Amino acid sequence: MEAGYSEKVDELCRRYSLEGFMKTIDPETIPSETHYLHLNELVLEDIIWVDEVEGLLSATSHIEGCKVVGIDCEWKPNYEKGSQPSKVSIMQIASEKSVFIIDLIRLFEDEPNALGSCLKRILHSPSILKLGYNLQCDLKQLAHSYGELECFKHFEMLLDIQNVFKEARGGLSGLAKKILGAGLNKTRRNSNWEQRPLSPNQLEYAALDAAVLIHIFRHVRSQSQPASVKGGQSNVEWKSYIISSMDDTKKPKNMVKRKKKWKKCTVVSSQSN
The missing domain is CATH 3.30.420.10 (Ribonuclease H-like superfamily/Ribonuclease H)
Known part of the structure; x- marks a missing residue:
């Protein structure tokens, strides 16, 4: 809410049945988009x-x-x-x-x-x-x-x-x-x-x-x-x-600059980008 993500706030309110939550928000405290x-x-x-x-x-x-x-x-x-x-x-x-x-x-x-x-x-x-x-x-x-x-x-x-x-x-x-x-x-x-x-x-x-x-x-x-x-x-x-x-997404081959390598990355359940 503080970040101005009103759409995400609405989604979370619906997901967790927070019907009264939005009524307590002072519109002036929400930053402009x-x-x-x-x-x-x-x-x-x-x-x-x-x-x-x-x-x-x-x-x-x-x-x-x-x-x-x-x-x-x-x-x-x-x-x-x-x-x-x-x-x-x-x-x-x-x-x-x-x-x-x-x-x-x-x-x-x-x-x-x-x-x-x-x-x-x-x-x-x-x-x-x-x-x-x-x-x-x-x-x-x-x-x-x-x-x-x-x-x-x-x-x-x-x-x-x-x-x-x-x-x-x-x-x-x-x-x-x-x-x-x-x-x-x-x-x-x-x-x-x-x-x-x-x-x-x-x-x-x-x-x-x-x-x-x-x-x-x-x-x-x-x-x-x-x-x-x-x-x-x-x-x-x-x-x-x-x-x-x-x-196979392993160590890159034929890199022009050998010292530049991929950062270690593991398969995760949600995106990091």
């Missing part, structure tokens, strides 16, 4: 939901024509101690103008071979640079969720934006605020990503998490010394963080 990044500010043309083979093939063809894409994943949080983590529910893949939100659960149930084949064309491609934030945690979660699929056992051309800006605080939202002038509304991160259909707010959140990576990367690539982040990396140096090949 923080400005968050919106999709229209990123000039996106399409958010495309993909849950059948025809759409998956179309999305794959589009993505194969891109040099750089942003990738993110969402899964339902599980707070029960000792329980297995939830399967990754969706994978978002963003190009400059479009975001494809792939229903992994549905496609894995209906067309696992097609899903594995299409994602292999993207994730194993050495000609497509895949951007992420805290990327290895997502990759571990994907491998844990869909270990039967070969597409999640090998990756080519990865760049974890988190490693380029190690000093940035506040996660991806904090980095977006420093680079783009507005952060991300993360209140929907722990919502139920297995519900279908996803709400418009969930779709916007998912699309933003992937699309913002493209815009941050554009800034990194175009600025020899990013002014928005103190101690930013040079235009030449960011290339040294690219991981050319990685198998």
Whole structure:
């Protein structure tokens, strides 16, 4: 409530039957709404939901024509101690103008071979640079969720934006605020990503998490010394963080800068990004 997340307050009140709670709140004690990044500010043309083979093939063809894409994943949080983590529910893949939100659960149930084949064309491609934030945690979660699929056992051309800006605080939202002038509304991160259909707010959140990576990367690539982040990396140096090949989400291979390694990450039941 103090952070101004009125939507989350409403959700928790409903979950825990706190009917009288909101009546006790003094509206003047609630801070004015923080400005968050919106999709229209990123000039996106399409958010495309993909849950059948025809759409998956179309999305794959589009993505194969891109040099750089942003990738993110969402899964339902599980707070029960000792329980297995939830399967990754969706994978978002963003190009400059479009975001494809792939229903992994549905496609894995209906067309696992097609899903594995299409994602292999993207994730194993050495000609497509895949951007992420805290990327290895997502990759571990994907491998844990869909270990039967070969597409999640090998990756080519990865760049974890988190490693380029190690000093940035506040996660991806904090980095977006420093680079783009507005952060991300993360209140929907722990919502139920297995519900279908996803709400418009969930779709916007998912699309933003992937699309913002493209815009941050554009800034990194175009600025020899990013002014928005103190101690930013040079235009030449960011290339040294690219991981050319990685198998089974273990230690990266063929890294240009050997001393830069993945941070240790374990499979967890809720997202850390």
